[in-house]
Amino acid sequence: MALVEREPLALPAGASAGTAIEPLGVLARPATKTGWRAWVTTVDHKKIGIMYGVVAMFFFLVGGLEATLIRLQLAQPNGSILSADVYNQVYTMHGVTMVFLVIMPMAAAFANYLLPLQIGARDVAFPRLNALSFWVFLFGGLFLNRSWFVGGGGPDCGWFCYAPNSGVTFSPTHGVDFYSIGLQIAGVASLIGSVNLIVTVLNMRAPGMTLFRMPVFTWMQLVVQMLLLFSLPVITVALFLLSFDRNFGSNFFNVAQGADPLLWQHLFWIFGHPEVYILILPSFGIVSEIIPVMARKPIYGYPFMVFSGIAIGFMGFGVWAHHMFASGLGPMSVAAFSLSTMFIAVPTGVKILNWMATMWGGKILYNTPMLFSAGLVAMFTIGGLSGVTHAIAPADTQQTDTYYIVAHFHYVLFGGALLGLFAGFYFWWPKIFGLMLNDKLGKWHFWVTLVGFNLTFGPMHILGLQGMSRRIQTYQSTDGFTFWNQVATLGVFIIGAGLILFLYNCVHSYRTWKAAGRPNPGPDPWDARSLEWSIPSPTPEHNFDVVPEIHAQDDFWHRKYGEDERGRAVRIATTESVAQKGDAKGVHLPSPSFYPLILAAGLPIIGYGVIFNRLIAIPGVLLFLFGIYGWAFEPATEPGDHEGDHGHDDHGGDDHDGAALATPATEEAPVG
Amino acid sequence: MAETMTAAADTGHHEAHDDHGHVTNTGISNEKLGMWLFLGSECLLFGGLISTFLLYKKKLNTFPGFENTTVNKLGADLFDIPFTSVSSFVLLMSSLTMVLAVSSLQRDDQRRTRLWLMATALLGSTFLAGQVYEFTAFLNEGLGFTTNIFSSAFFTLTGFHGAHVLIGIVILMTMYAQALRGRLTSRNAEALEIAGLYWHFVDVVWVVIFVVVYLIK
Numbered sequence: 014m015a016l017v018e019r020e021p022l023a024l025p026a027g028a029s030a031g032t033a034i035e036p037l038g039v040l041a042r043p044a045t046k047t048g049w050r051a052w053v054t055t056v057d058h059k060k061i062g063i064m065y066g067v068v069a070m071f072f073f074l075v076g077g078l079e080a081t082l083i084r085l086q087l088a089q090p091n092g093s094i095l096s097a098d099v100y101n102q103v104y105t106m107h108g109v110t111m112v113f114l115v116i117m118p119m120a121a122a123f124a125n126y127l128l129p130l131q132i133g134a135r136d137v138a139f140p141r142l143n144a145l146s147f148w149v150f151l152f153g154g155l156f157l158n159r160s161w162f163v164g165g166g167g168p169d170c171g172w173f174c175y176a177p178n179s180g181v182t183f184s185p186t187h188g189v190d191f192y193s194i195g196l197q198i199a200g201v202a203s204l205i206g207s208v209n210l211i212v213t214v215l216n217m218r219a220p221g222m223t224l225f226r227m228p229v230f231t232w233m234q235l236v237v238q239m240l241l242l243f244s245l246p247v248i249t250v251a252l253f254l255l256s257f258d259r260n261f262g263s264n265f266f267n268v269a270q271g272a273d274p275l276l277w278q279h280l281f282w283i284f285g286h287p288e289v290y291i292l293i294l295p296s297f298g299i300v301s302e303i304i305p306v307m308a309r310k311p312i313y314g315y316p317f318m319v320f321s322g323i324a325i326g327f328m329g330f331g332v333w334a335h336h337m338f339a340s341g342l343g344p345m346s347v348a349a350f351s352l353s354t355m356f357i358a359v360p361t362g363v364k365i366l367n368w369m370a371t372m373w374g375g376k377i378l379y380n381t382p383m384l385f386s387a388g389l390v391a392m393f394t395i396g397g398l399s400g401v402t403h404a405i406a407p408a409d410t411q412q413t414d415t416y417y418i419v420a421h422f423h424y425v426l427f428g429g430a431l432l433g434l435f436a437g438f439y440f441w442w443p444k445i446f447g448l449m450l451n452d453k454l455g456k457w458h459f460w461v462t463l464v465g466f467n468l469t470f471g472p473m474h475i476l477g478l479q480g481m482s483r484r485i486q487t488y489q490s491t492d493g494f495t496f497w498n499q500v501a502t503l504g505v506f507i508i509g510a511g512l513i514l515f516l517y518n519c520v521h522s523y524r525t526w527k528a529a530g531r532p533n534p535g536p537d538p539w540d541a542r543s544l545e546w547s548i549p550s551p552t553p554e555h556n557f558d559v560v561p562e563i564h565a566q567d568d569f570w571h572r573k574y575g576e577d578e579r580g581r582a583v584r585i586a587t588t589e590s591v592a593q594k595g596d597a598k599g600v601h602l603p604s605p606s607f608y609p610l611i612l613a614a615g616l617p618i619i620g621y622g623v624i625f626n627r628l629i630a631i632p633g634v635l636l637f638l639f640g641i642y643g644w645a646f647e648p649a650t651e652p653g654d655h656e657g658d659h660g661h662d663d664h665g666g667d668d669h670d671g672a673a674l675a676t677p678a679t680e681e682a683p684v685g
Numbered sequence: 686m687a688e689t690m691t692a693a694a695d696t697g698h699h700e701a702h703d704d705h706g707h708v709t710n711t712g713i714s715n716e717k718l719g720m721w722l723f724l725g726s727e728c729l730l731f732g733g734l735i736s737t738f739l740l741y742k743k744k745l746n747t748f749p750g751f752e753n754t755t756v757n758k759l760g761a762d763l764f765d766i767p768f769t770s771v772s773s774f775v776l777l778m779s780s781l782t783m784v785l786a787v788s789s790l791q792r793d794d795q796r797r798t799r800l801w802l803m804a805t806a807l808l809g810s811t812f813l814a815g816q817v818y819e820f821t822a823f824l825n826e827g828l829g830f831t832t833n834i835f836s837s838a839f840f841t842l843t844g845f846h847g848a849h850v851l852i853g854i855v856i857l858m859t860m861y862a863q864a865l866r867g868r869l870t871s872r873n874a875e876a877l878e879i880a881g882l883y884w885h886f887v888d889v890v891w892v893v894i895f896v897v898v899y900l901i902k
Contacts, residue, residue, distance in 0.1 A: 138715040208722045216709035216718060242726045250733030254841070263830055263837035265737070272834050276740060280733060645859070 042647075043605045054605040056140035059552055061147045062126030063445065068151055069118040075158065076110035077512065079103050081505055084469070088502040090490035100486035101169035102188060106158070108172030109192065112292065113199050114154040116426065119434045120295035121150075121203075124210055124234045126445060130545035131231045133219025133563065135556050138212040140603040141644065142205050148613030150202035156617040157195030160188050164624075168192035171484060173285060173336075174255070176266035176277035181259055187624055190259055193252045194620040200245050200252070201616070207241040210234065219544075221563035225319065228543045228567075229312060232319045233298030236326040240287040240294075243330070248284035251277060260623055275340060282333035290329040292426060293393075294322060296433025297364060300386040303440050304368050306541045307383035308375030309582075311567060314367045321360035321367075328357040338406050339413040347406045354404035358397065365394055381455030382539075385436030388463055392428025396421055399474065414484070417477025423470040435462075435515070443534040447551035448526040454518040458511050465507025472497035472504075536592040542570040549595035558597035606647060612640025720879045724886045731890050734845055735897055738838040763826055764899050765819070772815035773895050776850075779808035780888045783881045793871035799864045805884070806857040809850050816847050839898065846894055849887045856880050 043054035052060060082103050086092040095103060125147075129137055137143050160167050165186035170179040179189050214235045218227070227235075254265040255277070264270040266277055305312045312318060334342055334350040342350075368390050377383065399421040403409045412418055435458075442450045477483075481494050488494045526532065537546040547569045548557060565571050575585040615637030622630020709715060786801035820840070823829075830840045860877060863869045869877065 139719065204726060208719050208726075211722055212715050212719045215711050216713070216715050218710050242722060243729055246726050246728075246730035247733045249730060250737065254737065257837070257841060261830065263841065264834045265741075265837055265841075267834070270834050271744060273740060273744060276737060280737075283733075642859075 043607055051605070053610055054144075054607055056136075056144045056603050056605055056609075057554065058125050058129050058137045058140065058143055059445075059554075061143050062122045062124075064147055065118045065122035065125060065150070068154070069115050069122060072110055072114035072118075072154060073512075076107055076115055077509065079107035079110065081509065083107060084502040084505040086486060087488070087498050089499075090488055090492070090495055092487050095486060097486045098166070098169065101171075101484070102161075102167035104484060105169055105171050105174075105188075105192075106161075106167040109157065109168070109196070111426070112172060112288070113196060114157070116292045116430050116434070117203065118150055118154075120234075120237070120292070120430075121146075121206060123230075123295060123299065123434070123437050123441070124206075124238075127441070127545060128210055128213055128231055128234055129217070130548070130552065130556060131228045131543050132214060132217060132222050133544050133557060133561050134213065134217040135560070135600070136603060137209050138217055139209045141606050141609055142209050144606070145609035145613055146202045146206040146209065148610050149205065149616060150199055152613050152617045153195050153198030153200075153202060156198060156620055157191055160191030160195070164188050164191045173281050174277075175281075176255070176272075176274040177268050179255060179259075179277075180266055190256070190624045191620075193255045193259070194623060197249065197252045197256070198616050198620065200249055203241050204245050207238040207245070210238045211242065214238075219560050219563055221568075223563075225316070226563055226566045226568070228298075229301035229315070229318050229322075230295075230298035230543075233294045233301070233322050236322045237291050237294045240291050240326055240329060244284045244287035244291070247280055251280035251284070254280075256623065275337070278337050278340060279333070282336045283330070285336065286333040287326075287329045289422075289425070290325055292430050293433075294325065296389060296430045296437075297322070299433045299437040299440070300368065300389050301364075302541075302543060303382045303386045303436055304371050306440075306539050307378045307380065307386070308372045309378070310371055310375040311542075311570075312367070313370035313373075314363075315566060317363055318367050321363040324360040325357065328353065328360070332357055335404060335409070338409045351404050351406045355401065358401050358404070361397055365390060365397070380439075381450070381452050381459060382436045382440035384456060384459045385432050385439065388459060389429055389432040389436065392424055392432060392463075392466070396424025396426075396428055399424065412477060414482055415477035416473040416481045416483055419483050420470050420473035420477060423466075423473070427466055427470065432462075435459075438515075440539065441545075443538050443550050444545055445551060446523075447533060448522060448531075449534050449538060451518050451522045451525070454514060454521065458514040458518060461514060462508060462511035465504045465509075465511055468504030469501045469508060470504070472500045476501075535588065537588045540573075540588070542567040544569055547572075547591065548593045553595035553597075555597060555600035555602060558593045558595060558600075606644070608640050608644040608647060612637060612644065615640060714875060717875065717879055717882070720882050724882065727886065727890075731842075731845070731893070734842045735893065738842045738898065741834040741838040744834065763823055763828060765822075766899055768815070769819065769895065769899055772812050773891060775808050775815070776812040776888055776891055779805045779812070780885050782808060783884050787874065787878050787881050790869065790874045790877050791871055795864065795867075795870075798869065798877075799861060802857055802861045802864060806854050806861065809854045809857070809884075813847060813850055813854070816843065842894060842898065846887070846891060849890070853880075853884050853887055856883070 043050060052064065055061065082095060083100070086095045086100055125137070125143065129135065166188050168174065168184070168188035168191060169186070170184055170189055170192070174189065174192060177183065179192075214227070214231060218224075254263070257263040258265050258267065264272055266272050266274055268274060301312060301318060332350060332354045334346055335354045338347055338350075368386075372387075399417070403412065403418070403421065439450050439455050442448070476494055476497050479494065481488060481492070488498070534550050536549050538550070539546070544561060544563075545552070547561065561568070569591070572591040573584065573586055573588060574582040577583045615633045615635075618633025618636065619630045620633075622628070622633055709718075711718060713721075782801045782804040786798055786805060789797035789801055823836075828836050830837060857880065860869060860880060
């Protein structure tokens, strides 16, 4: 926390200084603007985004520790660091943590911070719901991990927790209960977030920001939130059925009663396959922002980029059974899902070709964000190709449950999603914190990570094809798996070194920046293209002094650059002259609130009640109800500020001095 | 290229002027759009539950040991179709009273708004009471939540729907209390309209459940 707390608090808070805070409702409206209270009651999408990032980074360390334990156990034949039982718990929690508590919230961090900025809005559509989704996620993640301490061990059924293995008979501890209820809570967070962000993108774009002028990152996030909206309810059903079976004695996965365990697999993967696109598309969006900036060219084939993302979103719902080829679905289903899986590789391939075409012929700046982006393109391609081999059902039947699968999804999730997220950290750090990360350390971070990553997961292809099963806690020296396992274990320590370099870079860059007298990187350190770079760094609390009017895709770029007669880009305006100053006064912002935190705090207590003793649930339900009713009767914004009921109509800036300023700004803007 | 860009920019410009004021890009308020999205998500929630029910309704009598017992023996013959038809009718009528409540509020007719709100909540409660009666009758016949896969799926599906109705009633009663205090006026008619969207959705889902669970053999 310390790392991020210092900077944003120094925001020029011109926006809110004049607002008189009157208590209304049961709890007094939180009034603090600084310190931890300002963070726990904030409804500012930027602070919420930062908190998402910090919590996700914390869980990344937890998940990384679990990964290290797995690799240590497998470093030798007949390893004895973890018992078979603990090994099951560790790989389960590693998967669950990395998927639900690291990559999803890190992507949510970028979505929260950037979506309103990229579409020219002052906040999200429902600022308090945004805070609620963060707190629910945090409590859900902590609840899940508390199974280590009070649940008799973590869940031991793998991240997809197949029935009937997840039943009380085979998983007698409370681990699976913590899994089902913890994911349920985390799912609520994502569902709230998805409704919020979709409404934000559809409803709150700046004047002229048509859908097809939105940056690719915003588009990819829109697709992701749609996927979340329609896939989460399915896992919600599955988790409810699992909870009911375990806690109330129903028979959904009770094979002795004639239940069908494949029901779980279907429900899980109808959610689970869209989920993998939920994990990767945000990173696709991030590199689609970075590559054009660093290659000094507009993105190649913007409509193809957008439509391939939409196509991935739709087709993502039609390929789930390729996770189940080994379960005896029957030849028709297998053939159909094989084909659909091959087809979904097409839009993904379109994206890769478009990134390469964007780089092609560009004057590429090889800085850290660009290296990570190029790393994503290369590593994801490997993972994508091994993914296509799974579409071929006979081969997949052979590969199911081997390390080949483990290699594949780490190439797409680590080599794809995580490298993209790191690219995003380096790229947007100056916008978020007002200082640049050290580029030299960043390059070290990249190369060390790339080497470590390939050493860890590359050999798993070989191990898998040799027949090494995943989720088995050990192997024999006669199996011939020893050498590549040792290489993989070496690799995980190199990845760890890379991560330490990143964390050191955060601290080091901050210190040198402070020692140098806190130089401001300026609004646009990368000479970039999208709207968030047209406002000061770090982003002022009110985002935009004047809500911009948009006249083209990459509008900000066109304000800076025109074309000469040979079609080459020439500077027509300095960044300083087109960027906003961040000094607007009296911009109306949504007021902070205690209720999101209170409401969210009720949920894990209800969870404990379901697992241990129904009486525990009572205070949880009361807290929950108190939160809801307090919320409902607290106006989103303090009265007296504003006439409208919709809180924070970002459109317009019409009742501020903005309207007057907007007109000259539009005339300056070069179009076409 | 430049021309199309300019043309596009012009369109954008006009939109921008139309947008001026408090109108959103889509013309639908944030709150209403949010409710529509949430209801879209709810469709998949009930979709998952209904699929589960259909799977287990068909599957039960193909299971070894249960070959000679029909689904009817294990639950469906307990259904009292005339009774459930009446309670379904009651629930559907509550959609009508909901519409009347919204339209009264839009005309700022406080008295009728309260009347129709209360009527909607009472009709919903009547439906719930019918469900409680039905569940109790099943329990007395020996068909509990844990009896077999059919009963687990049945109670879960209808129970989830009942919980939705209950939440709807709580929302309506909250609005009724607000109306009594004079805080529900035509200015926030949209809030009631959004609550109405939820209420109608819950009714429509019941139509599907009623057909799938009770009417299809």
